[in-house]
Amino acid sequence: MSAVDAVRALYPAWVPFVAPALSAAMGWVCGRTLVGAALWWLADARMETTPWPERAAYGYEARAGGLWVTVTVSAAVSVVTAAYFSGPLSGLGFGQTLGLTLAASVVGASGPLRRVSVRALGRDPGRRERWRSAASRWIALMGHIVAMLVLAAFAPAEAGAPLLGFVAAGALTAVAWNFGMGARLGRLLGLLGPAPPAVQALVHREAERAGVAVRGIWRMSSVVANAFALPMAKELAFTDPILDLLDEDELTAVTAHELGHLAEPASVRYGRMFVSMALLPLVAARWLIAQVGPIGFLVVLLVINAVLILARRTWRRMEERADHAAHGADVHDGAAYGRALEVIYRYNGMPATMPDRRATHPDLWDRLHASGVTPDWPRPETRPKWRSRLAGVLGLLGGMLVPGVLWHALVYGTTWPQAHLLYGSEAWMLAVQGDNEPDPERALLYFDAALELDPEDWWTAAARVETLLDLGRCVDARQSAEWLPDAPGWVDDATRQFIEDVRAEARACRQ
Ligand SMILES: [Zn+2]
16 A cells, blocks of 8 residues: 555545545636626627627627636636645546536536627527537537547557557547538437428539539538538538528528538648648647657647648638639629628627638628628727737636635635645645644654655655654664755755754664
8 A cells, every 4th residue: 555545544535525526616616707707897788789790799709708718717727726636635636637627617607608698699599409509519510629639638648559549540530520420420419410302402403503512411400500511521511590591592602602612622622631630639649748748749739720820821712712602603693692691690690800810711891892792881890809818818817816825725724634635736735744643653654655755855754754753663763864865955954954853863762
């Protein structure tokens, strides 16, 4: 039995659950209150007014800002909580505490996020529809991203066949999803189905006219109005709202846009598949960190980011190209495409001019003008990005501060003597507990455990010798004292003196 296990055995069975429970509560409370506070600040009453472009600009600022703050708060609170609350007596290690706190924080933030979304969009699709929509997105469309994150969490840190298998599994999932595996899985789960016959007929008619092959046409559960193309699988998917909202001419124009994606050059289609594997290096992250350290891993993240930035340029060109297919070549009525775009943006609460210049799609305002449509509303002002950014930074600080303050209050402010053992993440916490322990036999257990975690803690090593002397074990004390080094330079004067005194005492000890 290890020395740490011996200390664990001194406590009741519920003790290992205290730190995980506190961590989960910390994540939930921080997600709820910090994200709630940020949204209270970001939400402007104009997100409930008309005309819609102004409403969308303010609503989008609050919704996108809220998501961003959720990311910063959850990241900060989970890392700091895991560092402080995954102590030697916790039932969960650092990584597990981090995952638990992260999940709890996102759940805590979901309430405020949902409320601001209902205000901004003016509708509440209900819990069931929201879940189905999220499942459609994360399983049918982005299941390969989820799979790569799961694979990354369980991949081995050593090179070898198992690691290779994990990386291959990630790559295969991405290929499978590009070829429509997600749609099949979604169908199995009841999230997707074949599009209604009228839509099928419309798409086939339009595909024939454009000379594009289509192999599958889906309808999909979602709370947003959207259409997707799977260029490798040659399939299209329409969400339920877009089928409800658009008339035949508008849907024809949107179909022409999506067919434009199916007709992309092979290089772009394969490029899209390659970019869908961008997260693959994460699967090998633990091995990579073991090889080259965190800096090397940071370089990999930067490379991933660079690939995505380069890809976005091509994607934007492809959007403009597909838009041209929808309104160009005077086959189509540009007005119908313009109407469709406005209906979709309005329903989804997407601003006509986006604050992010790097978005994959051009702004609605520019897309309308390119279609030859002049909107009957003025170009809306773009909401500044600094508000969301500042909220994100404050969320990061809050998420670091709250767990830190609570931990210090528990460790230094409580009268319960075991508190620091429950929450401490460092070996010296065990040493402090040993020092407070009146029973020298038990104190010895704490010192052994502390030294097991940090063998170079010279103060603890000396305190252990002193405890052996208290127990009258002169031989053990003298032997252990031999191991005490001449105190290294970084040891403070008091500890240096303590080591010298204990050493002299051990030498003088006679049974
Ligand atoms: Zn498109």
